[in-house]
Amino acid sequence: MKNMEDKDLEKLVENLMKESSLESPSFDFTAKVMSAVIASEKSKALIYKPVISKRAWFFIFAGIIALFAFLIFNSPPTSANSYFNFPVFSFDKFLKPFPGLQISSITANVLLLASLVIFIQFFLLKSYLDKRFEK
Numbered sequence: 001m002k003n004m005e006d007k008d009l010e011k012l013v014e015n016l017m018k019e020s021s022l023e024s025p026s027f028d029f030t031a032k033v034m035s036a037v038i039a040s041e042k043s044k045a046l047i048y049k050p051v052i053s054k055r056a057w058f059f060i061f062a063g064i065i066a067l068f069a070f071l072i073f074n075s076p077p078t079s080a081n082s083y084f085n086f087p088v089f090s091f092d093k094f095l096k097p098f099p100g101l102q103i104s105s106i107t108a109n110v111l112l113l114a115s116l117v118i119f120i121q122f123f124l125l126k127s128y129l130d131k132r133f134e135k
Contacts, residue, residue: 048133
């Protein structure tokens with residue numbers, strides 16, 4: 001029974017194929033398709049837009065520098081028992097919120113210099129990557 005239905009279906013498809021003519025695309029079909037592809041690629045292209053603008057970075061770093069300057073230059077250093085200490089910097093203000101925490105001046109100085117190096121590397125890497133992706 002199923003074979004009969006399949007044979008009838010095949011005959012129907014063959015008759016439809018004989019009756020239909022071979023369709024061909026228009027003369028400029030390829031050009032139209034390629035222009036549509038190029039237009040869609042341009043619209044989908046990623047345009048680099050930073051999450052934080054240069055103006056916002058300026059205000060962030062200005063605030064951080066102002067905070068450090070206020071904390072460092074607000075009072076003279078009070079620790080006289082350290083061997084390695086910058087005479088201008090006073091790290092006692094940073095530790096006021098944590099009364100039980102004691103950090104030596106060497107550790108504080110190393111942390112300060114390490115943060116400075118990290119900020120320098122941040123700007124150098126950012127400029128390197130910006131130049132690399134502009135090409």
